[in-house]
Amino acid sequence: MTAQTSSTPWFLSFPGLIFFLGMVVLPLTLTAVLSFHAYDFNIGVLDSYTLSNYTTVLSDPYFLSIFWRTLRIAFVTTVLCVVIGVPEAYILSRMWNPWRSIFLLVIIGPLLVSVVVRSFGWSMLLGSTGLISKASIMLGLGPVRILYSEAAIVIALVHVMLPFMIIPVWTAIQKLDPGLEPAAWSLGASRFTAVRRIILPQISLGVLSGSLIVFGLSASSFAIPGLLGGRRLKMAATVVYDEYMHELNWPLGAAIAFIVLVANLLIMLAYNRMIEAKARKVLG
Template structure:
């Protein structure tokens, strides 16, 4: 009987574990193996070969440093902006009553129903030289401002795309907050700011952590928006991988860049997770 109980959880988890292995683990393993293959200009990747040349090339070439740094700082900036906008937005949403809460929640989630490519083209029309934003600048006498094919356009569009992924985790954390605790703090003479800082903020910190990890990971690996709004000069790592795979046909180098991006993401996200969780436990303690 005890042996059956031991195997029951594994048997129930087997379908999801199999799906995980087929859809994620196996492709990741094959990509890692490909990154160590020798690349021949005439015949392409040489199966069964082994070399560290691609990783050495990435580490020693300042061109890759520039692109990785651009990708990481843009992703970090997008995450911070999403926290600054999304956390207050989720707090206001939690204070709304029906039916306004459902209406505004639908408005927040509505962009997720539209393709990222469509949204990127929409932002290109708004930010272009003849777009609506520059038309407003002309009316106030500022003149046309270059907002397209630069880091500014990428940050604006990524914030628009990633904001729902910040709002939802924070709003979910707020649903677990007992309203009487906040009322008790106010009744004891604490200001609204002190209540938000010492009562509400520690409770929503796990939601902010979850949202920031999702936003940073998706922003760092984003392809459509940097490709359409950044142009050919403002490259991020995802567009660089695309170029290596489909333009240069150097699949091993593209796989090596992808693996380095994955490793960098994991290091940053695990470090951020440990720092925020440490502060959360210190606050509760």
């Protein structure tokens, strides 16, 4: 192998590496450095460094409750997306054109509309004077108060995140041999058994990819919690926004953002290792 050939991959990947360093690594590094700066409410950000921002966040029950709420909502959203998205992906893979194209467009439709517009749409549906509440009153069940609750945030997040679950799973199913299920049926397996023991183990990495994307995006979501959760029901992203824009305490906001980032990475890496180990065990 010549020196020119061996250097070609590095040369081709250099623009992407520069973009990654400039748009991802550098902002994260600056955020991490900012999180260690001291802050004075009369002066602002100081040149001195301290760990007080992290001790304040990790010892305050207010911030801990927000972290727990963020992880809880992200986890529930991910579970619901798996429960709903995997069957949808399986059904989509068994469709023929033009129905497959039509339903694929319906699935990715939420991505074509601004998240703010979708959030306002859900606020009108879930509000005390919304369609759902009016239907409940007509049925004699009384008004339904869903807006400004965790349920409203989860409903909107599931609606937005479903395409990120369905597309990776559908792609994994498309790579399977179409004769696997008929072979299982010919050996006496039911449809449910064939899906559970043949299909699901082989698409587990697709489920992993989708669930990691959904969890990460849900935990860092800002617009939906801000519009459907209100000012009292905060998540991590809304607290970071408040610290930056309202309190002007940038170091504390940076510390919160960095803690959320590290927590997300640890959870996602642990989940990734668990699923991959299980997949290797199933596939032999």
